[in-house]
Amino acid sequence: MTTTPAGRKAEDTAVGCRMRADNDRALAQDEPNVRMRSRLESSATVWAARAALLQRLEEGRDRPADS
Numbered sequence: 445m446t447t448t449p450a451g452r453k454a455e456d457t458a459v460g461c462r463m464r465a466d467n468d469r470a471l472a473q474d475e476p477n478v479r480m481r482s483r484l485e486s487s488a489t490v491w492a493a494r495a496a497l498l499q500r501l502e503e504g505r506d507r508p509a510d511s
Contacts, residue, residue, distance in 0.1 A: 455494075456498070457498060457502075458495045458496075458498040458499035458502055459495075461491045461492070461494045461495035461498060462491070462492070462495045464487075464488075464491040465487075465488045465489075465491035465492040465495060466488075468484045468485070468487045468488035468491060469484070469485070469488040471484050472484035472485045472488065
């Protein structure tokens, strides 16, 4: 398990999720087994969606609170 300087697991950050998505896409390209390639592509899609969600949450947390 990889943690960030803030002590969060990499998969709990937008950047970490994007890295997982990129890795799964790269693995899918080289995968000769159709079923496994499909699973890796699906996994990449899920990681990318999670990255987008976490990015929105992180951006919202960084905004100043409304008065």
